[in-house]
Amino acid sequence: MSLTFDFVQPQPEPAADRLTLFADVILPLPLPKLYTYRVPFELNDQVVVGGRVIVQFGAKRTLSCIVAAVHEHPPKEYQAKYILEFIDDAPVVTQPQLKLFRWIAEYYLCTLGEVINAALPAALKLSSESRVQLHPAFEAETNPYPLSEQEQKVVDALSTGEEGKSMTFTEVGELLGIASFHKYIKSLMQKDVVFLFEHLQDKYSPKVLKKVRLAHQYISEAAIEQLFAQLASKSKQLDVVMRYLQRVPVYQNEHANHKGLEKAALTSAPHLSPSAVNTLIKNGVLEQFDQIVSRFPLDEDDAEAKIHFTLSEAQQTARQDIMRQFQDKDIVLLHGVTGAGKTEIYIDLIKQALDGGGQVLYLLPEIALTAQIVTRLMRVFGSRLGVYHSKFSDNERVEVWNGVLSGRFQVVVGVRSAIFLPFDNLALTIVDEEHESSYKQYDPAPRYNAREVALMMANFQGSKTLLGSATPAVETYYQTRTGRYGLVELTKRFGEAGLPEIELVDTRKSREQKTMLNHFTPELMAEMERKLALQEQIILFQNRRGYAPFINCLDCGWIPKCQSCAVSLSYHKHSHELRCHYCGYHERMVAQCPACGSRNVKTVGFGTEKLEDDLKVMLPAANVQRMDLDTTRAKNAYQQIISEFEKQNTNILVGTQMVTKGLDFANVSLVGIINADSIIHYPDFRAHERAFQMFVQVSGRAGRKGKKGKVIIQTGDPEQVIFDKVIRNDYLEFYEYEILQRREHGYPPFMRIIRLTVKHMDVSVGERAALQLTQELVDRLGREAVLGPEAPYIFRIRNFYLQEITIKLSREHTVLRAAKADVLAAIDLLRDQKEFKQVRFAVDVDPM
Numbered sequence: 104m105s106l107t108f109d110f111v112q113p114q115p116e117p118a119a120d121r122l123t124l125f126a127d128v129i130l131p132l133p134l135p136k137l138y139t140y141r142v143p144f145e146l147n148d149q150v151v152v153g154g155r156v157i158v159q160f161g162a163k164r165t166l167s168c169i170v171a172a173v174h175e176h177p178p179k180e181y182q183a184k185y186i187l188e189f190i191d192d193a194p195v196v197t198q199p200q201l202k203l204f205r206w207i208a209e210y211y212l213c214t215l216g217e218v219i220n221a222a223l224p225a226a227l228k229l230s231s232e233s234r235v236q237l238h239p240a241f242e243a244e245t246n247p248y249p250l251s252e253q254e255q256k257v258v259d260a261l262s263t264g265e266e267g268k269s270m271t272f273t274e275v276g277e278l279l280g281i282a283s284f285h286k287y288i289k290s291l292m293q294k295d296v297v298f299l300f301e302h303l304q305d306k307y308s309p310k311v312l313k314k315v316r317l318a319h320q321y322i323s324e325a326a327i328e329q330l331f332a333q334l335a336s337k338s339k340q341l342d343v344v345m346r347y348l349q350r351v352p353v354y355q356n357e358h359a360n361h362k363g364l365e366k367a368a369l370t371s372a373p374h375l376s377p378s379a380v381n382t383l384i385k386n387g388v389l390e391q392f393d394q395i396v397s398r399f400p401l402d403e404d405d406a407e408a409k410i411h412f413t414l415s416e417a418q419q420t421a422r423q424d425i426m427r428q429f430q431d432k433d434i435v436l437l438h439g440v441t442g443a444g445k446t447e448i449y450i451d452l453i454k455q456a457l458d459g460g461g462q463v464l465y466l467l468p469e470i471a472l473t474a475q476i477v478t479r480l481m482r483v484f485g486s487r488l489g490v491y492h493s494k495f496s497d498n499e500r501v502e503v504w505n506g507v508l509s510g511r512f513q514v515v516v517g518v519r520s521a522i523f524l525p526f527d528n529l530a531l532t533i534v535d536e537e538h539e540s541s542y543k544q545y546d547p548a549p550r551y552n553a554r555e556v557a558l559m560m561a562n563f564q565g566s567k568t569l570l571g572s573a574t575p576a577v578e579t580y581y582q583t584r585t586g587r588y589g590l591v592e593l594t595k596r597f598g599e600a601g602l603p604e605i606e607l608v609d610t611r612k613s614r615e616q617k618t619m620l621n622h623f624t625p626e627l628m629a630e631m632e633r634k635l636a637l638q639e640q641i642i643l644f645q646n647r648r649g650y651a652p653f654i655n656c657l658d659c660g661w662i663p664k665c666q667s668c669a670v671s672l673s674y675h676k677h678s679h680e681l682r683c684h685y686c687g688y689h690e691r692m693v694a695q696c697p698a699c700g701s702r703n704v705k706t707v708g709f710g711t712e713k714l715e716d717d718l719k720v721m722l723p724a725a726n727v728q729r730m731d732l733d734t735t736r737a738k739n740a741y742q743q744i745i746s747e748f749e750k751q752n753t754n755i756l757v758g759t760q761m762v763t764k765g766l767d768f769a770n771v772s773l774v775g776i777i778n779a780d781s782i783i784h785y786p787d788f789r790a791h792e793r794a795f796q797m798f799v800q801v802s803g804r805a806g807r808k809g810k811k812g813k814v815i816i817q818t819g820d821p822e823q824v825i826f827d828k829v830i831r832n833d834y835l836e837f838y839e840y841e842i843l844q845r846r847e848h849g850y851p852p853f854m855r856i857i858r859l860t861v862k863h864m865d866v867s868v869g870e871r872a873a874l875q876l877t878q879e880l881v882d883r884l885g886r887e888a889v890l891g892p893e894a895p896y897i898f899r900i901r902n903f904y905l906q907e908i909t910i911k912l913s914r915e916h917t918v919l920r921a922a923k924a925d926v927l928a929a930i931d932l933l934r935d936q937k938e939f940k941q942v943r944f945a946v947d948v949d950p951m
């Protein structure tokens with residue numbers, strides 16, 4: 104980064120009638136205050152609130168930032184620097200968004216810069232570290248847009264050298280020899296000539312299919328006959344053309360030719376000659392073209408799949424009830440058992456909201472769910488639907504962002520970060536599976552809960568909100584009791600499907616009787632064999648990935664630990680590694696103990712990988728697939744696993760929480776929960792709630808579309824109260840029990856919690872900071888409001904020692920506001936001390 108911009112132009116004193124404007128900008132950095140920059144006079148009429156500008160920050164860094172306000176007051180503390188360049192002539196961040204972002208920063212105790220940083224796709228955050236690359240679909244010959252001289256220079260530079268070459272913004276600046284080059288990049292981006300990315304791994308590499316089609320001059324019977332005559336002596340080429348015509352019904356359907364045929368279907372066909380294919384392309388008989396494969400391919404065979412479902416009577420009633428309650432309530436909870444058909448009700452309500460001219464946001468917790476639901480929504484809403492999801496590249500995200508701004512997408516289905524999109528006219532917000540903890544962002548700040556932010560956004564925009572779940576969050580259900588939220592219930596599954604039968608199996612007994620087969624009880628094993636014989640499918644849930652949570656030398660007791668975290672290393676057999684699940688550190692698996700040299704090193708415990716391995720040996724005829732973080736890292740891996748399962752190529756799907764959610768497969772008749780106890784015994788006040796939700800949700804995957812399902816839960820302690828409620832699927836009884844506990848012990852929804860984490864590399868500095876911070880908080884909030892400090896169970900992560908302080912506050916708005924100000928003041932006080940300069944403080948409001 105050697106380029107510095109010569110931006111400090113001599114500043115003539117403004118004449119009396121010249122208006123000097125200043126802009127407060129939001130830099131994508133965790134700065135407590137907004138910075139003020141001066142607007143170059145000749146650009147006064149170009150400055151837009153919500154638009155991006157380029158400024159210099161620090162000695163060398165140039166960044167794009169968002170203009171939050173324009174005014175005439177120079178900053179008092181420093182001399183304002185000039186804005187270097189204006190990128191947008193219309194806002195990319197709207198007024199309603201700015202309002203929401205301010206609320207997020209205030210409520211979650213973070214900076215506006217952190218919110219902007221989380222909100223904007225990287226490709227909208229131009230900085231000197233951004234990079235440009237030619238768009239893979241760009242071809243100089245076919246590009247319809249004229250390029251300016253500057254733009255052409257950039258294209259030339261990117262097209263020489265290796266394919267996929269990229270340049271940093273700094274290099275582009277050097278190439279063009281000017282400081283204000285960002286507008287050219289923006290223009291190239293709009294013309295689809297280049298795209299931007301921030302990190303090398305974000306490089307855009309869409310799946311491209313090489314296809315061929317018949318050149319258009321041959322699409323008539325006369326022309327083709329002439330062609331046959333020409334090729335009469337060239338039988339190999341003739342064969343290729345014949346095959347093409349067999350596969351593509353050119354004359355019945357001209358559109359079919361336009362879509363063409365995969366080139367490989369010709370070049371790799373056994374009796375055809377690849378060189379003949381290429382000759383035909385060279386002679387212009389066949390045309391070669393690239394097709395970028397869509398992210399959510401609509402199955403061609405499914406083309407006539409049902410678009411319109413008629414709601415059942417129960418669904419109709421629920422829908423009407425929701426509408427009725429929306430008349431005097433802004434928020435309604437749809438509490439419907441798994442498989443009740445909530446999605447169809449959502450679709451109906453979305454249609455209605457769109458007809459009224461409003462926008463719709465449909466939030467889903469995770470992409471595991473989106474594949475099925477998105478396909479369904481695509482069929483109904485087509486090109487009006489935008490999809491926003493965490494595995495999308497930045498460029499894809501920018502496309503959705505701009506689509507919402509321009510009105511192209513009136514309905515967006517997305518994961519939690521979709522709450523940052525530039526809606527300005529929301530009529531309906533749906534938060535599906537509202538209880539899900541993945542709506543909460545843990546790290547980095549803003550540590551927001553998308554459900555709560557969605558409720559606030561809806562409130563700002565006058566939108567109604569529908570929360571949906573089979574196992575509502577205790578806090579949500581409580582609000583239906585207080586009357587703040589409406590409540591609509593669906594107690595039966597759609598159609599003939601009944602809820603599954605749930606059986607508890609005692610693993611302690613099986614262990615004593617030595618009847619366990621690896622980690623499977625004989626009951627589960629027998630049931631699996633039965634289902635496999637019937638060609639029915641099975642889902643197994645184990646809350647731990649990897650092969651084993653740790654390994655242990657049986658002779659000297661050695662257990663490998665992470666160098667940077669206070670955890671043992673998990674064994675991953677597939678990659679033959681020991682891995683830390685907290686920092687990603689990994690090393691080769693050992694054959695012998697490095698401490699004593701013994702070969703007696705054994706794995707302890709089990710994760711999904713071991714289950715998969717064991718099943719392959721125990722049930723060799725079954726096709727077993729695993730779905731967890733390790734098997735779904737690649738962009739389309741999720742969808743592939745799900746689609747294999749859907750096509751019934753997979754008999755048993757083993758996985759972590761990913762398998763517990765949303766999947767709806769007609770042929771699954773058995774669900775096994777391999778180790779229920781580890782989920783229940785978790786040191787957190789929400790452990791029971793989470794266990795109940797997980798068990799009910801995963802059970803909900805069994806027995807849909809008319810088949811009676813079965814669930815087997817393996818536990819060492821079948822007497823626990825929670826099981827009884829799970830077996831009877833009695834949410835209400837669970838709720839009544841849980842809400843008593845919460846009231847008694849002072850937990851949400853009766854109290855609010857703020858958790859502070861103090862981190863430092865040196866354990867004693869961290870402890871001292873935590874103690875002092877606690878004292879400051881006690882002074883301000885009172886002894887009874889502050890718990891800790893205390894080292895968490897995993898007390899060291901990535902070389903930082905952790906200390907936690909928990910603050911419990913009354914729900915009253917004014918109390919909460921004042922307390923938050925106190926928390927910030929206390930932290931600031933510590934930050935000002937020299938000894939604590941390197942201490943990091945993380946604030947989590949409403950931790951989950």
Ligand code: ADP
Nearest residue numbers: 412413414415441442443444445446447597767
């Ligand atoms: P939920 O989201 O409540 O768990 P789903 O929306 O997944 O339930 O619905 C369960 C199943 O019932 C799905 O396979 C869905 O396609 C089907 N279904 C729901 N409503 C209808 C309807 N009105 N007509 C036909 N099939 C429906």
Ligand code: ZN
Nearest residue numbers: 656659696699
């Ligand atoms: Zn040893």
Ligand code: ZN
Nearest residue numbers: 665668683686
């Ligand atoms: Zn680690």
